[in-house]
Amino acid sequence: MPDVLQHDVVIVGGGGAGLRAAIAAVEADPTLDVAIVSKVYPMRSHTVSAEGGAAGVIKAGDSLEEHIRDTISGSDWLADQDAVELFVREAPQELLRLEHWGCPWSREPDGTVAVRPFGGMGIERTWFAADKTGFHMLHTLFQTSLQHERVRRYDEWFATRLLLDDGRAVGVSAIELRSGQVRAVVGKAVILATGGFGRIFPFTTNAAIKTGDGLGLAFRAGVPLKDMEFVQYHPTGLPGTGILITEAARGEGGILVNRHGDRYLRHYNLGEPLDIRDPVHPRLRTMELGPRDRLSQAFMKEQDQGNVFDGPYGTYVHLDIRHLGERRVDQKIPFVRELATNYAGIDPVREPIPVRPVVHYMMGGIDTNLEAETALPGLYAAGECACVSINGANRLGSNSLPELLVFGARAGTGAARWAREHAPAPRAAVETQAADEQARIARDLINRRDGDERIATLRTEMQHAMEAGCGIYRTEATLQAAAAKVAELRERARRVQLDDHSLSFNTELTAALELDIMIEIAESVVHSALHRTESRGSHQRVDFPQRDDGRFLKHSLAYRTEGAPRVEYRDVAITRWPPAERVYGRAH
Amino acid sequence: MASPYPRRRSRRWFIERWAYQRFVLRELSGVVLAAYMVLLLLLVSSVHAGGQAFADHVTTLRSPLMIAVHVILVLFALLHTVTWFQAVPKGLPLRRGEEKVPPALMIGANYVAMAGATVIIVAALVA
Amino acid sequence: MRRSPEPVFWSLFSAGGVVLALIAPALILATGFLVPAERVEFDRLSAILTQPLARIAVVGLAFLTFVHAAHRLRHTLVDVGLRAYGGPIATVSYLAALALTAWAALVAFG
Amino acid sequence: MTSGATTTQTIGFEIARYLPGEDRAPTLRHYDVPYRPEWVVLDALNYLKDEVDGTLSFRWSCRMGVCGSCGAMVNGVPRLMCAAFLRDYLPGPIRVEPLANFPIERDLVIVLDDFMQKLRAVKPWIIPGDRPPPADAEYRQTPAQLADFKQYSMCINCLLCYSACPVYQHEEEFLGPAVLALAQRYDHDSRDRGNSQRHELTWSDEGIWDCTFVGECSAVCPKHVDPAGAIQQAKVESTMDWYRSVLWPFGRR
Numbered sequence A: 001m002p003d004v005l006q007h008d009v010v011i012v013g014g015g016g017a018g019l020r021a022a023i024a025a026v027e028a029d030p031t032l033d034v035a036i037v038s039k040v041y042p043m044r045s046h047t048v049s050a051e052g053g054a055a056g057v058i059k060a061g062d063s064l065e066e067h068i069r070d071t072i073s074g075s076d077w078l079a080d081q082d083a084v085e086l087f088v089r090e091a092p093q094e095l096l097r098l099e100h101w102g103c104p105w106s107r108e109p110d111g112t113v114a115v116r117p118f119g120g121m122g123i124e125r126t127w128f129a130a131d132k133t134g135f136h137m138l139h140t141l142f143q144t145s146l147q148h149e150r151v152r153r154y155d156e157w158f159a160t161r162l163l164l165d166d167g168r169a170v171g172v173s174a175i176e177l178r179s180g181q182v183r184a185v186v187g188k189a190v191i192l193a194t195g196g197f198g199r200i201f202p203f204t205t206n207a208a209i210k211t212g213d214g215l216g217l218a219f220r221a222g223v224p225l226k227d228m229e230f231v232q233y234h235p236t237g238l239p240g241t242g243i244l245i246t247e248a249a250r251g252e253g254g255i256l257v258n259r260h261g262d263r264y265l266r267h268y269n270l271g272e273p274l275d276i277r278d279p280v281h282p283r284l285r286t287m288e289l290g291p292r293d294r295l296s297q298a299f300m301k302e303q304d305q306g307n308v309f310d311g312p313y314g315t316y317v318h319l320d321i322r323h324l325g326e327r328r329v330d331q332k333i334p335f336v337r338e339l340a341t342n343y344a345g346i347d348p349v350r351e352p353i354p355v356r357p358v359v360h361y362m363m364g365g366i367d368t369n370l371e372a373e374t375a376l377p378g379l380y381a382a383g384e385c386a387c388v389s390i391n392g393a394n395r396l397g398s399n400s401l402p403e404l405l406v407f408g409a410r411a412g413t414g415a416a417r418w419a420r421e422h423a424p425a426p427r428a429a430v431e432t433q434a435a436d437e438q439a440r441i442a443r444d445l446i447n448r449r450d451g452d453e454r455i456a457t458l459r460t461e462m463q464h465a466m467e468a469g470c471g472i473y474r475t476e477a478t479l480q481a482a483a484a485k486v487a488e489l490r491e492r493a494r495r496v497q498l499d500d501h502s503l504s505f506n507t508e509l510t511a512a513l514e515l516d517i518m519i520e521i522a523e524s525v526v527h528s529a530l531h532r533t534e535s536r537g538s539h540q541r542v543d544f545p546q547r548d549d550g551r552f553l554k555h556s557l558a559y560r561t562e563g564a565p566r567v568e569y570r571d572v573a574i575t576r577w578p579p580a581e582r583v584y585g586r587a588h
Numbered sequence B: 001m002a003s004p005y006p007r008r009r010s011r012r013w014f015i016e017r018w019a020y021q022r023f024v025l026r027e028l029s030g031v032v033l034a035a036y037m038v039l040l041l042l043l044v045s046s047v048h049a050g051g052q053a054f055a056d057h058v059t060t061l062r063s064p065l066m067i068a069v070h071v072i073l074v075l076f077a078l079l080h081t082v083t084w085f086q087a088v089p090k091g092l093p094l095r096r097g098e099e100k101v102p103p104a105l106m107i108g109a110n111y112v113a114m115a116g117a118t119v120i121i122v123a124a125l126v127a
Numbered sequence C: 001m002r003r004s005p006e007p008v009f010w011s012l013f014s015a016g017g018v019v020l021a022l023i024a025p026a027l028i029l030a031t032g033f034l035v036p037a038e039r040v041e042f043d044r045l046s047a048i049l050t051q052p053l054a055r056i057a058v059v060g061l062a063f064l065t066f067v068h069a070a071h072r073l074r075h076t077l078v079d080v081g082l083r084a085y086g087g088p089i090a091t092v093s094y095l096a097a098l099a100l101t102a103w104a105a106l107v108a109f110g
Numbered sequence D: 001m002t003s004g005a006t007t008t009q010t011i012g013f014e015i016a017r018y019l020p021g022e023d024r025a026p027t028l029r030h031y032d033v034p035y036r037p038e039w040v041v042l043d044a045l046n047y048l049k050d051e052v053d054g055t056l057s058f059r060w061s062c063r064m065g066v067c068g069s070c071g072a073m074v075n076g077v078p079r080l081m082c083a084a085f086l087r088d089y090l091p092g093p094i095r096v097e098p099l100a101n102f103p104i105e106r107d108l109v110i111v112l113d114d115f116m117q118k119l120r121a122v123k124p125w126i127i128p129g130d131r132p133p134p135a136d137a138e139y140r141q142t143p144a145q146l147a148d149f150k151q152y153s154m155c156i157n158c159l160l161c162y163s164a165c166p167v168y169q170h171e172e173e174f175l176g177p178a179v180l181a182l183a184q185r186y187d188h189d190s191r192d193r194g195n196s197q198r199h200e201l202t203w204s205d206e207g208i209w210d211c212t213f214v215g216e217c218s219a220v221c222p223k224h225v226d227p228a229g230a231i232q233q234a235k236v237e238s239t240m241d242w243y244r245s246v247l248w249p250f251g252r253r
């Protein structure tokens, strides 16, 4: 029988959301015993890659109201307004807490934190630590968590399944990668904080670990996935690798130009360009500081008109930051220079950077409420894997980092409360489930010799099907094709064959488990997109170009079935901000 | 359970990479300078012993072997000086506000001081 | 607080390092090349070295040089593989430096 | 695998393989990989894992030099595999081995338990002491105060410096470059009052005083943290503190 490791709260994921939840849980009740199960060492989590910054109202002249409005209009009115309100109210406190824990925020000369402009935000409110904001936040959280003796970590343990008892979540089965053994990590409450799933697409800013595991765990336990059709493309990724050039490059004044040297965004209802020497440039919510969905869509239109460059790794436009000068670049966005020099082979102080839209962020995720609770008792979710939703149909840049703090903390406190009020699950129940899981993994993967499908082949086919059928612009036909392909892949994935039959650090095994989950999630994305016959935010249906508030001012909820997922709808919470047109480039 | 392969140690690490050889040479320069100190003290001793003793000592110093020894000594002394000056801005990084004083500037200042010391020493000895 | 005695050795080592970096090349140049070339006169040299301050300076320089060398020798021996004998090596090195310094005092005031 | 004109050339790899329980010691195995000038070593390894040999194990994630997972010895020098371009190793072969000075878990995967334990030991968090954080506001910290520790906060825990440090190779107790730089980062943070709590360990013989300033840690650091500098600086500070406490034994500590 697999070992059973008993705790009070079990957190899956050691990224920003998971660590914040852990600290919140032990602070809420120092007698609690908290476990963090993470498939990579916490400081390797993907939060480390976030560059630009974290939004929070702190400066005089800004107001909560403004941040709320920007977020709601950015979401194309699909965000729940009560959630947004709560998020905006708590974000500054959370960012301050990180400041108190030592996050090296960039500063004004008077010693207060500095803020920078960001896409879709009407006022400068994005806190930043040069252009390594996520890196500094993650390391600050991780190092802060080290002082809590009662946070026990299971680093490089891969969670494979939720353990249930009597209709509630009571832990996970996980593979200890070093030994290859499956064990049960058990608690009275479980928090999923496993991050996004950009890796279902071929060209993404997301790290290798972003395969949506937590969504798979919840989905298979019957929890619905919300708003899965909304996939954010970031307008400025490096062709070839997909490495992100942060929006801060535009926040500092960088401009986008096409093959003809035209600042093409002016043709897309994003306002008029100011001269780059104009002290008012870059103007907020205008041109390069428009929201990401609009900018990525503009690129596609330019591409259709043949106005983009053509390179060995696809088409691209230029992001030009030369006019900022070497000093400013090195001070404010040094990482941009480092990345462009290393991975695009150009020094952006002297040459423009080639960029193209790239899959970046998933608005959808595990359906949660304001308390980060899911429909399954005892199960919480926070961070990019969850959907509260504050991001609706399009997340505003720099809203995700504060989101994972705000809702990570809420998940932590909520789970702590739940753990105090509930008894642990009987040992036998979890033991058998973990034993089943161990048997399944051994039988279907490690010991199998009669499979005939290669992981990489299936993964590549899935990624290309998603890009072709479910990209920036979608139609019924492309989506149907993607749906058929993904369904086929789901069948073929049952016959996957590993080369590696050993136990210790078997990364082929984890790749197979990830693939299985990715295919399932991809299916929920495609079907959610098929059902939404309107265009809103990042979801653009060529065959249904209008937003349709009458039918679709609603969240989609995808439920797992034996066949294609079942899609249901739930009304968006509208409180004080009635749906309106999204206006950029003009006063709103 | 199968165990990890233990970390490997090398007895010859210091010759396995040029960077490490350079490190050992740098450290040895300190010891070499102590050897020079012995020679210097012998010279001082000869001076205190009087003109004849000094003259004898000078004769010894004129031998090709002693000249060769001093050539080597100078090389090690320069190695010491160069590596030492390079280390100074590491231990004592100076700042003017946000900006670091460029290490090259601090190193340069050290060379200026050394040049000054050299001039004084030579001037004091050579009439 | 458990204090390492290392700051004492390290500061002396550093002081020696600084002094040697500044003057060692010049001294070697003078005593190794100018003296044999007979550019330095005995009388002048003698006049300098019999001054009380110069005598003290010679002892000081010798002390710093020997401690500097002892410190480096000690750590290099440990680094290249004699870690197990770190204690005795340190004792012998610094004692040797002190002995040599005592000899230097005899010479300087002789 | 899309094969174009650029993939006709190949480049050789010698990759260290070790499977605990099966192999008695790591051995090098030869592979050929299509040569592409824009590829990094990590791309080549992923190609091998996907197309040729699924048993090859290594860590990676961000492929942009910030998560710190993918350190390995490339031709004998510690490097991030996602930042080591094939074009800089022509004509090959390229030798890839696990980071030196660590036990090997499997293939290119090393055991970093020792580092993780030392990381915690130096208390890398703000210890506010007698200066609790202001309510509902940030600590004031000027850009100059930030600059005083910023460089030491850039460490991605990639462990290349440990692989380059001969002292760590021979003295397991040595806290090592990255951890000491991190301690310096908190010591120099204007919000922190925890220096004396850290110094007990960092200023001990297993801390800064084991370092003989070989300097290779800084030479290989991909993020220019300069741990060697951090340690030198700490030596100066520790020494000044020592004399202060001897000369003014009754003074304020």
Ligand SMILES: Cc1cc2nc3c(=O)[nH]c(=O)nc-3n(C[C@H](O)[C@H](O)[C@H](O)COP(=O)(O)OP(=O)(O)OC[C@H]3O[C@@H](n4cnc5c(N)ncnc54)[C@H](O)[C@@H]3O)c2cc1C
Pocket (backbone or CB within 6 Å): A012, A013, A014, A015, A016, A017, A018, A037, A038, A039, A040, A041, A042, A045, A046, A047, A048, A049, A050, A051, A052, A053, A054, A055, A133, A134, A157, A158, A159, A160, A193, A194, A195, A196, A205, A206, A207, A209, A210, A212, A213, A214, A244, A360, A361, A382, A383, A384, A385, A397, A398, A399, A400, A401, A402, A404
């Ligand atoms: C390049 C880039 C730049 C970005 N820049 C910004 C920005 O400037 N501002 C902003 O607000 N947002 C930004 N974002 C978005 C933001 O960084 C992410 O949404 C956020 O970091 C997600 O954090 P998380 O804690 O939810 O998940 P992650 O940090 O991804 O952590 C996931 C954790 O879950 C663990 N895990 C996953 N699966 C398993 C499993 N099966 N078993 C065990 N553990 C598992 C992993 O080990 C990891 O610890 C950026 C994103 C990218 C890709």
Ligand code: SF4
Pocket (backbone or CB within 6 Å): D154, D155, D156, D157, D158, D159, D160, D161, D162, D177, D178, D181, D217, D220, D221, D222, D223, D224, D225, D226, D227
């Ligand atoms: S100091 Fe540099 S080399 Fe060492 S772990 Fe940190 S980033 Fe890596």
Ligand code: F3S
Pocket (backbone or CB within 6 Å): D164, D165, D166, D167, D168, D176, D177, D210, D211, D212, D213, D214, D215, D216, D217, D218, D227, D228, D231
């Ligand atoms: S290489 Fe090692 S000896 Fe010191 S300067 Fe760096 S820690």
Ligand code: FES
Pocket (backbone or CB within 6 Å): D060, D061, D062, D063, D064, D065, D066, D067, D068, D069, D070, D071, D080, D081, D082, D083
């Ligand atoms: S893969 Fe993240 S540092 Fe190389």
